[in-house]
Amino acid sequence: MTAGEVSPLPVEPGAAVDGETAKRRGWGWLLLVPGMLYLAVFFVFPTIQLILTSLYDPSGSFEQGYTLTWHVANYGDAIKSTWHLFVRSFEYAGIATVICLLLSYPLAYAIAFKAGRWKNFLLVLVIAPFFTSFLLRTLAWRTILSDQGPVTSLLQTLHILSSDGRLLATPVAVIAGLVYNFMPFMTLPLYASLDKVDYRLVEAAGDLYASPFTGFRKIVFPLAIPGVVSGTLLTFIPACGDYINAELLGTPKQYMVGNRIQSAFLTEHNYPLAASLSLILMAVVVLMVVIYVRRVGTEELV
Amino acid sequence: MAEQDRDLRLEDLTKRFGDFVAVRDLSLTVPNGSFFALLGPSGCGKTTTLRMVAGLEDPTLGRVLIGDQDITRLRPYKRPVNTVFQSYALFPHLTIFENVAFGLRRRGVTDYKQKTLDMIELVQLAPYASRKPSQLSGGQQQRVALARALINEPGVLLLDEPLGALDLKLRRQMQIELKRIQTEIDVTFVHVTHDQEEAMTMADTIAVMNHGVIEQMGAPGELYENPVTTFVANFLGQSNLIMTDVVDTAGSDVVVDCHGQKLGVVATRSHAAGRNAWLGIRPEKIYAGTSGDPDHVGSNVLTGGRITDVSFVGVSTQYLVAMPWGQELMVFEQNTGRRSLFRNGDEVDLSWSPSHAFLLDADQDAHAGMMSPEDRE
Numbered sequence: 001m002t003a004g005e006v007s008p009l010p011v012e013p014g015a016a017v018d019g020e021t022a023k024r025r026g027w028g029w030l031l032l033v034p035g036m037l038y039l040a041v042f043f044v045f046p047t048i049q050l051i052l053t054s055l056y057d058p059s060g061s062f063e064q065g066y067t068l069t070w071h072v073a074n075y076g077d078a079i080k081s082t083w084h085l086f087v088r089s090f091e092y093a094g095i096a097t098v099i100c101l102l103l104s105y106p107l108a109y110a111i112a113f114k115a116g117r118w119k120n121f122l123l124v125l126v127i128a129p130f131f132t133s134f135l136l137r138t139l140a141w142r143t144i145l146s147d148q149g150p151v152t153s154l155l156q157t158l159h160i161l162s163s164d165g166r167l168l169a170t171p172v173a174v175i176a177g178l179v180y181n182f183m184p185f186m187t188l189p190l191y192a193s194l195d196k197v198d199y200r201l202v203e204a205a206g207d208l209y210a211s212p213f214t215g216f217r218k219i220v221f222p223l224a225i226p227g228v229v230s231g232t233l234l235t236f237i238p239a240c241g242d243y244i245n246a247e248l249l250g251t252p253k254q255y256m257v258g259n260r261i262q263s264a265f266l267t268e269h270n271y272p273l274a275a276s277l278s279l280i281l282m283a284v285v286v287l288m289v290v291i292y293v294r295r296v297g298t299e300e301l302v
Numbered sequence: 303m304a305e306q307d308r309d310l311r312l313e314d315l316t317k318r319f320g321d322f323v324a325v326r327d328l329s330l331t332v333p334n335g336s337f338f339a340l341l342g343p344s345g346c347g348k349t350t351t352l353r354m355v356a357g358l359e360d361p362t363l364g365r366v367l368i369g370d371q372d373i374t375r376l377r378p379y380k381r382p383v384n385t386v387f388q389s390y391a392l393f394p395h396l397t398i399f400e401n402v403a404f405g406l407r408r409r410g411v412t413d414y415k416q417k418t419l420d421m422i423e424l425v426q427l428a429p430y431a432s433r434k435p436s437q438l439s440g441g442q443q444q445r446v447a448l449a450r451a452l453i454n455e456p457g458v459l460l461l462d463e464p465l466g467a468l469d470l471k472l473r474r475q476m477q478i479e480l481k482r483i484q485t486e487i488d489v490t491f492v493h494v495t496h497d498q499e500e501a502m503t504m505a506d507t508i509a510v511m512n513h514g515v516i517e518q519m520g521a522p523g524e525l526y527e528n529p530v531t532t533f534v535a536n537f538l539g540q541s542n543l544i545m546t547d548v549v550d551t552a553g554s555d556v557v558v559d560c561h562g563q564k565l566g567v568v569a570t571r572s573h574a575a576g577r578n579a580w581l582g583i584r585p586e587k588i589y590a591g592t593s594g595d596p597d598h599v600g601s602n603v604l605t606g607g608r609i610t611d612v613s614f615v616g617v618s619t620q621y622l623v624a625m626p627w628g629q630e631l632m633v634f635e636q637n638t639g640r641r642s643l644f645r646n647g648d649e650v651d652l653s654w655s656p657s658h659a660f661l662l663d664a665d666q667d668a669h670a671g672m673m674s675p676e677d678r679e
Binding site: 200201206209210212214215218219223 | 356
């Protein structure tokens with residue numbers, strides 16, 4: 001996502017470059033080196049390893065070792081056995097992303113335009129959950145949503161839930177956990193985009209007969225689309241691969257792809273299956289992101 | 303639309319921000335179809351006044367009316383008023399066409415397409431209709447902002463320092479252009495500016511504002527020739543202000559004593575009440591003659607001057623003349639070529655007509671309104 005911002009000055013072929021500029025470009029490249037090295041060791045190398053693992057002979061085992069036999073059929077087998085988990089993952093992640101957007105937009109809007117001197121304080125509150133561990137916070141949700149907990153009792157009293165109905169161990173709990181855990185990733189980019197919108201444009205829209213709502217629809221919303229795009233991506237992508245929420249708040253009936261990958265790697269030691277699942281997930285997410293960004297129109301984003 | 307009375311009237315308008323009074327008890331009437339300028343330095347309350355007319359700021363007290371319609375509490379999008387913003391505030395994600403059509407579409411005008419194209423034509427931007435604002439130059443963006451406001455045929459068009467961001471040459475061009483458009487479409491323009499030249503070039507009536515109040519209002523010539531406060535005398539052009547004692551106010555000319563020399567000022571141009579007064583005279587109204595030369599046009603003569611500085615600026619020469627009491631006066635002379643220039647140290651007598659000087663209250667600061675162009679911003 002940020003590749004566009006990070007990329008150095010483009011070197012146009014044939015462009016007349018004086019010595020001064022050339023020197024500066026050389027330095028620009030040098031600045032990339034530490035990051036590139038880091039990524040080479042901790043991203044490129046493991047990815048290659050992962051691709052190779054996904055092509056191991058599946059008849060091997062953790063004890064006897066695996067051999068690289070370029071067994072492409074691993075992918076077919078993986079899809080056949082787990083396609084319903086993929087569907088569920090995208091469904092949960094999709095619903096969670098939409099809810100995050102609906103909750104975060106008014107919040108980010110209020111922080112950007114209405115908070116005044118409370119702005120920074122509210123921003124700190126948004127990121128405050130990061131001060132405690134992801135795992136701990138999700139475990140806390142078990143207590144909040146537990147069968148004897150206040151939320152369940154309240155919903156039962158209001159007859160929204162039947163008297164033996166529960167929240168924990170249902171898709172509602174898993175999605176609620178996803179929404180909670182990924183909301184800051186939605187709120188912050190939305191805030192950044194909304195905050196950049198020049199308030200004088202809103203005044204100008206009002207001056208030109210646009211009611212406040214029309215002004216929002218025609219001016220603020222379109223200008224803050226980049227925030228919507230990056231926010232939804234930052235929420236949807238990690239939510240697709242998440243397994244903690246399904247693990248802690250759900251049951252095997254709510255398991256997502258992440259849970260299967262985790263157990264294949266760490267419990268069953270079925271490395272080829274785990275690796276091919278990971279790569280399929282990666283490929284599908286990349287494909288979805290590309291289509292999404294294309295649809296929204298990237299030129300508008302800059 | 304009631305055509306007969308569309309005058310913009312402000313009645314006892316006051317705006318406070320906390321303890322700070324931005325605009326104090328301001329009342330004025332802008333006749334329908336006139337070009338009105340609010341002129342003053344930054345922080346004088348002119349922009350706040352404009353924003354109250356636009357509805358972007360709520361007055362603390364007072365009323366805003368167009369004709370008989372009280373619009374004081376009307377939301378901005380319901381007012382028959384449009385604004386050309388200082389920053390232009392063009393919508394960056396919309397094309398020029400969409401920007402200009404914005405107001406018409408919000409009001410549900412069905413034949414907005416043709417009207418928009420006509421308006422874009424009027425401001426000579428037809429080839430750029432499908433471009434985005436960022437692809438246009440500053441002057442072009444300025445014209446889009448103007449077109450976007452004018453297309454709505456507002457009762458009053460508000461212009462907030464509309465030419466501030468343009469370079470000098472372009473600004474001159476746009477001044478003429480704006481005046482032409484205003485005459486053509488006969489809409490009331492209220493123009494806020496800190497640039498006295500801009501205000502004088504374009505406006506029929508100028509209100510000079512300072513510290514939230516109007517110091518003086520009138521036609522440009524009237525303000526320049528007969529200012530009533532030192533602020534106006536200094537803010538519009540330059541003035542020599544000399545401390546004098548008032549001797550006689552009985553006749554058609556007020557007689558004052560200026561360090562021992564008697565001078566007359568036409569009574570209608572005297573705005574001083576006390577025993578002392580500032581005598582004001584514009585530098586270009588003073589004639590400098592060689593000392594002792596009886597060839598004086600007017601009856602007002604100050605003798606004993608000595609040239610201390612000569613600046614040749616092409617169309618004119620600007621002299622500084624040291625007077626016997628220590629003050630230096632400015633004298634501008636057209637370079638007609640009929641006589642040779644004075645040189646440093648030359649002894650001169652200064653003279654002018656009594657109908658060119660003015661008298662101002664002695665209580666005021668002689669330096670009020672005197673500032674460099676940068677300070678005015």
